[in-house]
Amino acid sequence: MSPDALNSLFALCIGFALAGALASGYQAMAARPAGFGLLGEGVAPKTFAAVPFLVFAAPFIIMRNTLRGAKIERRRFEFVMMATVLSGFWSMMSGTFFLMTLRAAGVLT
Template identity: 65%
Template sequence: MSPEALSSFFALMIGFAVAGALVSGYQAFVDRPAGFGLLDDGEASRAMIAVPFLVFAAPFIIMRNTIRGRRIEQRHMLFVMMATVIAGIWSLMSGTCVVMLLQATGIVA
């Protein structure tokens, strides 16, 4: 496996791990699952605070909603595959940001 592929795989996994940790922490703190409805919670200031959270938590939310939709609503497999690709690309991008932050702080070489 090439170093670039390994780096991309690492960023993908970091992105999903950070998303899962954020959503699990939110659910433990607030006692309700996180979702894109956070943007519709009334005040504009709350929505603006929710945007950075959702940028990094979105891959987990997308996959959770996709799996629930497949089980409950019997959605087509094509929809599940497209949502998985979208969540994967999103996780790769957010994971790349996290890895760059870790490199900038000197935690990861």
């Protein structure tokens, strides 16, 4: 495996782990699962605070909703695969951003 592929895989894993940790932490604090409905509460400070949270928690939310929809609504394989690819790409990008931030802060070399 090339170093670039390994770096992308690591960013993907970090992105999914970060998304899962954020969504689980939100669920523990708010006693309800995180979702994109946080944006539909009108113009309020907590709606603006939800945007950065959802940017990093979205891969977990997308996969959770997709897998639940596949079981409950019997969604087609193509839809599930498309959502999985979207979630994976989003996770890789947020993981890359997180790793770049850690490197800039001097935590990683």
